[in-house]
Amino acid sequence: MSQMNLLQAINNALITAMKQDDKVVCFGEDVGHFGGVFRATSNLQESFGRARCFNTPLTEQGIIGFANGLASQGHKAVAEIQFSDYIFPAFDQIVNETAKFRYRSGNEFNVGGLTIRTPYGGGIRGGHYHSQSPEAYFAHTPGLKVVVPRNPHQAKGLLLASIRDDNPVLFFEPKRLYRASVGNVPEEDYELPIGVAEIVREGRDCTVLAWGAQMEVASKAAERAAKEGIECEVIDLRTILPWDVDTVIASVKKTGRLVVTHEAPLTSGFGAEIAATVQEQAFLHLEAPVSRVCGLDVPYPLSHEAEYMPDETKVFEAIHTTMNY
Amino acid sequence: MSKSIHKPGFVLGDALDIPTFKVLKQDGTLYKGAQEPEFDKEMALKLYDDLVFIRVLDERMVGAQRQGRIPFYLASLGEEAASVGSAGALKPQDMIFAQYREQGALRHRGFTVDQFMDQCFSNDRDLGKGRQMPIHYGSKALNYNTISSPLGTQIPQAAGYAYGQKLDGLDACTICYFGEGAASEGDFHAGLNMAAVLKCPTIFLCRNNGYAISTPSAEQFSGDGVASRGIGYGIATLRVDGNDLLAVYAATAAARAYALEHNAPVLIEAMSYRLGAHSTSDDPTGYRSKDEEAQWAKKDPILRYKHWLTQKDWWSDEQEKTLYAEHRANILAAMKAAEKRPVPTIDHLITDVYDEPTPHLRQQLKQLKAHMRKYPEQYPKTSGRLDA
Numbered sequence: 001m002s003q004m005n006l007l008q009a010i011n012n013a014l015i016t017a018m019k020q021d022d023k024v025v026c027f028g029e030d031v032g033h034f035g036g037v038f039r040a041t042s043n044l045q046e047s048f049g050r051a052r053c054f055n056t057p058l059t060e061q062g063i064i065g066f067a068n069g070l071a072s073q074g075h076k077a078v079a080e081i082q083f084s085d086y087i088f089p090a091f092d093q094i095v096n097e098t099a100k101f102r103y104r105s106g107n108e109f110n111v112g113g114l115t116i117r118t119p120y121g122g123g124i125r126g127g128h129y130h131s132q133s134p135e136a137y138f139a140h141t142p143g144l145k146v147v148v149p150r151n152p153h154q155a156k157g158l159l160l161a162s163i164r165d166d167n168p169v170l171f172f173e174p175k176r177l178y179r180a181s182v183g184n185v186p187e188e189d190y191e192l193p194i195g196v197a198e199i200v201r202e203g204r205d206c207t208v209l210a211w212g213a214q215m216e217v218a219s220k221a222a223e224r225a226a227k228e229g230i231e232c233e234v235i236d237l238r239t240i241l242p243w244d245v246d247t248v249i250a251s252v253k254k255t256g257r258l259v260v261t262h263e264a265p266l267t268s269g270f271g272a273e274i275a276a277t278v279q280e281q282a283f284l285h286l287e288a289p290v291s292r293v294c295g296l297d298v299p300y301p302l303s304h305e306a307e308y309m310p311d312e313t314k315v316f317e318a319i320h321t322t323m324n325y
Numbered sequence: 326m327s328k329s330i331h332k333p334g335f336v337l338g339d340a341l342d343i344p345t346f347k348v349l350k351q352d353g354t355l356y357k358g359a360q361e362p363e364f365d366k367e368m369a370l371k372l373y374d375d376l377v378f379i380r381v382l383d384e385r386m387v388g389a390q391r392q393g394r395i396p397f398y399l400a401s402l403g404e405e406a407a408s409v410g411s412a413g414a415l416k417p418q419d420m421i422f423a424q425y426r427e428q429g430a431l432r433h434r435g436f437t438v439d440q441f442m443d444q445c446f447s448n449d450r451d452l453g454k455g456r457q458m459p460i461h462y463g464s465k466a467l468n469y470n471t472i473s474s475p476l477g478t479q480i481p482q483a484a485g486y487a488y489g490q491k492l493d494g495l496d497a498c499t500i501c502y503f504g505e506g507a508a509s510e511g512d513f514h515a516g517l518n519m520a521a522v523l524k525c526p527t528i529f530l531c532r533n534n535g536y537a538i539s540t541p542s543a544e545q546f547s548g549d550g551v552a553s554r555g556i557g558y559g560i561a562t563l564r565v566d567g568n569d570l571l572a573v574y575a576a577t578a579a580a581r582a583y584a585l586e587h588n589a590p591v592l593i594e595a596m597s598y599r600l601g602a603h604s605t606s607d608d609p610t611g612y613r614s615k616d617e618e619a620q621w622a623k624k625d626p627i628l629r630y631k632h633w634l635t636q637k638d639w640w641s642d643e644q645e646k647t648l649y650a651e652h653r654a655n656i657l658a659a660m661k662a663a664e665k666r667p668v669p670t671i672d673h674l675i676t677d678v679y680d681e682p683t684p685h686l687r688q689q690l691k692q693l694k695a696h697m698r699k700y701p702e703q704y705p706k707t708s709g710r711l712d713a
């Protein structure tokens with residue numbers, strides 16, 4: 001075990017993957033010698049050479065198109081998109097190509113070796129284009145897996161699993177926590193399961209569901225509620241697609257209540273999918289409507305960032321309202 | 326009709342040999358055969374004023390970011406002549422689509438020191454209503470389209486805007502600035518091709534400053550810079566020394582005349598160097614040498630232009646001192662004033678999403694306000710003005 005922040009854990013996972021399998025290749029804007037604008041790929045080029053870790057020209061559609069080709073040829077392509085706000089030039093390559101490579105060819109070809117890493121989320125005074133949480137766009141695309149870690153330990157285990165998973169994975173990294181989240185991370189190789197949620201706090205009164213950076217907010221709100229005697233069960237979804245319906249439903253059946261929270265705007269956010277599934281599968285167990293605490297339906301703001309964010313007080317209030325329904 | 330050959334013979338990637346247009350030497354004298362620009366003394370001094378203003382502004386704002394007064398800044402140190410010189414050759418009715426390092430063009434158009442500050446401090450006077458990070462300026466009145474961070478997106482937009490100007494029969498064109506890094510985006514290729522095919526009076530001005538954050542241009546492209554691509558799209562192309570204000574001015578003036586006469590785009594590649602960090606989030610010591618920076622510091626575009634002014638007897642040391650002192654004082658005063666102003670009221674969280682806030686958005690705002698009344702200390706910037 002050693003203490004690492006989230007960036008160091010990601011860097012450590014990449015080194016582990018590249019050492020263990022020489023088919024792993026990392027690339028993206030500024031990821032080479034410089035080690036990426038956040039330094040997640042520090043020292044990879046020095047350790048593994050320019051052929052396996054390199055700068056690309058500044059073109060996201062090029063990066064993912066290239067990655068699709070490389071993965072279909074049999075390599076494990078780990079492509080970085082510098083900010084998830086800049087993933088959209090690659091939307092066509094991801095949605096129409098990555099996601100359908102296997103299906104459309106009858107499994108003659110696939111890009112299962114592809115992993116796309118990208119920082120997401122707000123709270124860094126980054127305005128519209130350095131703050132968005134675009135996971136729901138991709139969750140609407142069968143063929144992709146979408147993974148979001150909440151801390152360094154999770155990041156290493158989930159990233160290693162993502163790189164080795166035989167399906168294309170979008171790996172969203174909570175950049176607000178890159179340096180802020182520090183924890184013990186095993187030095188050795190390990191994987192955490194994709195498609196499996198984790199109950200991080202047990203409770204009988206109300207389920208609170210989140211992922212990534214929002215887990216910190218959800219946990220703080222649960223602590224606040226605990227001071228008033230409300231015992232929340234806090235679940236980290238970890239994988240958005242395919243998501244762990246069973247764990248969530250089992251918890252809701254126990255608590256009878258669900259608060260889902262994410263930074264992305266409310267309308268058509270992934271919380272909507274969860275709410276729909278929960279009312280379908282646990283309708284008679286619900287003591288209150290499923291509550292969503294999300295960003296407002298506006299572009300991510302700058303000077304009103306604090307007001308926009310689904311912060312601890314908003315999640316706490318939602319827990320309260322749900323309890324007193 | 327292409328001529329026939331009967332053995333495979335490649336035209337190699339380096340077949341073109343695109344020259345660089347230069348007027349001013351670093352000592353302020355003209356190259357042999359080069360011509361003086363067509364502007365008078367008043368214009369010459371206005372351009373110098375723009376250059377100095379931007380240099381002082383950039384220096385102060387980088388400092389303000391370090392002090393934590395603004396979250397971000399991005400300087401144009403070393404590249405001021407490319408944006409000021411090109412903007413100087415345009416007409417006020419010409420539309421500007423910038424990338425983000427063209428504050429010189431905006432200043433030339435007349436953006437005031439207060440307007441710069443209001444945007445950087447996201448206050449209630451910011452034309453963009455405090456919604457974007459510092460340096461994302463825009464002004465309808467000055468024909469300066471608001472900056473968007475996603476790179477390259479403005480390039481096809483500039484083609485479309487110019488097409489509209491052409492349809493309306495205006496004596497106006499569009500200039501589009503972008504970096505040599507952004508020129509790798511798909512939007513660059515789409516935009517230049519559309520402008521060429523649809524005959525749009527667009528001046529594409531690439532600032533080739535050697536780097537895209539840490540990525541040197543040698544890792545960005547293999548061909549002869551960005552200029553060679555213009556020719557592939559059938560676009561009139563010129564490479565110019567971007568640290569030479571007189572050359573940039575003359576190049577842009579010629580490009581404007583060409584674009585409007587032929588209803589066709591022009592590509593200018595201005596060769597320069599980003600002397601400072603990419604932005605306040607960057608530290609260039611991780612990817613380039615001090616020695617390289619020092620070589621380029623010797624080619625300072627502002628100093629070069631000043632030498633020319635001095636030799637024409639249009640400028641003195643005395644004036645120089647006054648000008649810097651004046652700009653410093655004005656910028657400091659404006660900064661203090663901008664910093665004191667509040668951010669826009671929370672009502673503006675939902676304006677401009679659509680032409681009118683939808684009922685659904687009004688409902689969300691109402692809920693938010695109710696929450697803010699309960700927890701006013703959580704939202705100190707706006708909770709005191711909920712009914713304003």
Ligand SMILES: Cc1ncc(C[n+]2csc(CCOP(=O)(O)OP(=O)(O)O)c2C)c(N)n1
Pocket residue numbers: 029058060082086089426474475476477503504505506507508532534536537538599603
């Ligand atoms: C679509 C997109 N991808 C990535 C980025 C992140 N980014 C911001 S500036 C920059 C480098 C741009 O370099 P260049 O176009 O040469 O302009 P310069 O900064 O040198 O003026 C990058 C990669 C972005 N803003 N937009």
Ligand SMILES: [Mg+2]
Pocket residue numbers: 504505506532533534535536537538
């Ligand atoms: Mg550049």
